[in-house]
Amino acid sequence: MGTPFDVPLDELRTRRSSKWATYPPDVLPAFVAEMDVRLPEAVVRAVADTLSRGDTGYEVGNGYAEAFAAFAAERYGWQVPVVASRPVPDVMLGIAEVVRVLTAPGDGVVINPPVYPPFREFLAHAGRRVVDAPLGADGRLDLEALDRAFTDATAYLLCHPHNPTGTLHSRDELAAVGELAARHGVRVVADEIHAPLVVGDAPFVPTTTVIPDAVALHSASKGFHLAGLKAAVAVPGPDAAADLARMPEIVGHAVSHVGSVAHQAAFREGGPWLDEVLAVLRENVATTERTLADRLPSARWRRPEATYFAWLDLRDTPAVRATGAEPVHLLREEGRLATQPGPAFGPGGEGRVRLNLACSPQTLTEVLDRLTTTLA
Numbered sequence: 175m176g177t178p179f180d181v182p183l184d185e186l187r188t189r190r191s192s193k194w195a196t197y198p199p200d201v202l203p204a205f206v207a208e209m210d211v212r213l214p215e216a217v218v219r220a221v222a223d224t225l226s227r228g229d230t231g232y233e234v235g236n237g238y239a240e241a242f243a244a245f246a247a248e249r250y251g252w253q254v255p256v257v258a259s260r261p262v263p264d265v266m267l268g269i270a271e272v273v274r275v276l277t278a279p280g281d282g283v284v285i286n287p288p289v290y291p292p293f294r295e296f297l298a299h300a301g302r303r304v305v306d307a308p309l310g311a312d313g314r315l316d317l318e319a320l321d322r323a324f325t326d327a328t329a330y331l332l333c334h335p336h337n338p339t340g341t342l343h344s345r346d347e348l349a350a351v352g353e354l355a356a357r358h359g360v361r362v363v364a365d366e367i368h369a370p371l372v373v374g375d376a377p378f379v380p381t382t383t384v385i386p387d388a389v390a391l392h393s394a395s396k397g398f399h400l401a402g403l404k405a406a407v408a409v410p411g412p413d414a415a416a417d418l419a420r421m422p423e424i425v426g427h428a429v430s431h432v433g434s435v436a437h438q439a440a441f442r443e444g445g446p447w448l449d450e451v452l453a454v455l456r457e458n459v460a461t462t463e464r465t466l467a468d469r470l471p472s473a474r475w476r477r478p479e480a481t482y483f484a485w486l487d488l489r490d491t492p493a494v495r496a497t498g499a500e501p502v503h504l505l506r507e508e509g510r511l512a513t514q515p516g517p518a519f520g521p522g523g524e525g526r527v528r529l530n531l532a533c534s535p536q537t538l539t540e541v542l543d544r545l546t547t548t549l550a
Contacts, residue, residue, distance in 0.1 A: 177450050178211040178213075178214075178447060178450055178454075179209075179454050179535075181211065181534070183537065191208060191402060192206045192208065193205070193206050193208040201506065201512050202510060202511050202512065202537075202540060202541060204511060204530045204533070205530060206514070206530070207337075207401070209399040210532060210537065211399050211451060213398070213399060214398065214439070214444040216440070216442070216444060216447075217398065217439045217440050217443075217444065219439070220436060221435060221436050224431075224435045229435075230432060231431060233261065233405075233426070233431040236257065237434065238407050238434045238437060238438055239256045239259040240256055240438075241437070241438035241439075241441040242392055242394075242407055242437075242441050243256050243259075244441065244442060245441040246392075249370070250377070255410065258409075258415040258418065258419070259407050259409045259410070260421055260425070261405070262391070262425055263405070263425070263428040263429050263430070264393065264406050265365055265367045265393050265395065265406045266296050266365075267296075267428070268391045268408050269296060269363055269365060269391055270296050271421050271422070271425050272389050272391070272408055272421065273300055273302060273331070273363060274300055274421075275417055276389075276417060277328045277329045280301065280303060281302055281303065281327070281329065282303045282304075282305040282326045282327035282328060282329075283297050284306075284320065284323045284329070284330040284331065284360070285297070285304060285305070285307070285333075285520075286306075286332075287309070287521045287523070288308075288338060288339070288485075288520050288522040288523040289333050289520060290333055290519070291518045291520070293333070293365075305323045305326050306520070306521060307320045308522055309336075309341075313336075314343075315347055315350075317350055317351075317354065320354055324355065324360045325358060328361065329363060330351070330361070331363050331364075332362055332363065332364045333364075333365050334348075334364050334365065334366050334369075334381055335368045335371070337481055338481075338483050338514070338519055338528040339478070340477075340478020340481045340485065342374065342376050342378060342480045344376065344379065345379045345384060348379060348381055349384050351385065352385035355385065361417075362381065362385050362387070362389075363391070364382070364389070364391065365390075366380065366390045366392050367391065367392065367395060369480075370394075370398070370448060371396060371452070371482055372452070372479065372480045373452060373480060373482070374477065374478070375479075382409060382411035386411040386412045386413040387414045387417075388410075388414060389408055389409065389411065389417070389418055391406055391407070391409075392407055392409060393405065393406035394436075394444075397448060398437070398440035398448065400440060403430060403432060403436040403437070404430050404433045405429050405433035405437045408421070451532075454534075455531060455532065458482075458533070458535060458538050459477055459531060461535065462484055462542060465542045466542075469546040470491060470545070470546040470550055472488075472490040472491045472492065473487065473490075473491055474486070474490070483531065484528070484529040485526060485529075486501075487525060488525055488549060489524075491549040491550070492549065492550055493508075493550070494525065500515065500517070501516075501525065501526070504548055504549065505527065505544070505545060505549070509545065509547065509548030509549075510544065511544040511548070513528060513529050513530075513545075514527060514529075514530075515527060529541070
């Protein structure tokens, strides 16, 4: 029996989204956060039915929050406050709007580089100052760095699970963050878009269940390969509902109704499909670990606990040491493999790349062959 990843490479190359349209056909793409999957049948049916009925008007109601609440209850044991939640166009736009509610222009907002590049860009666009609190050498939150950074900030944008490292923050870590934030008067906003993609043994712990005045952003976008059908939801902790209610109602006007339909179908009926995806991703993580150990032991990395990324430190690989070049350039020009450049994620990204593992095992074999052959 097949998996959602059983899509021929020739068919993937007919896709016109970023992953498959950015580079020439001889470059194998493993950079942007897209999965090489067929969508859940429930999503295809829901969207096709919506289009066939001409149901392409404006989004209204709590349908998205209700669908997410059912998913969150089953997957995380989390009782999402549906009525207090707010629809937003997508996670990053939702973050910007929540930050505007919780902070004033010019306020500092803390992030943990290396981290998803749009964090820095969206905060600057919102007129807020970015304050760095780099991750620790172990790739986890550095509480001392956070304590220092919080003295110059009013909000903290937490990436949970963390992109690009795949770190899943524990309940104890979240509790420690909450204590620090309360001491400094800092509000926590959590990007939890990769929450469905847990590939390790530790569970995902929703931030708002530990930090009551936090706001979290969720979407089916990453977990179900729906980035092109935009929709998301902002979920307040019990002490943040009144704050989220101050977000302008007009923000919800930009939510795609068709996107919402797709995401609702994914949350309500896509569980078995997601489990199949996670099984392949776990297999791909294990394959990556074995291959690097055998063929490129100078590459350093930690198995991700969540997401479908491998965050690779390639500074000590023979080709990088010999040339002094950034590995992303060597891989693209010599190996015809496109990866995401580590420096784009901020301090701590030098000499690193983010590798997308959300492909078939056959494609991953080719990806790893090009990577190890180029850098050995």
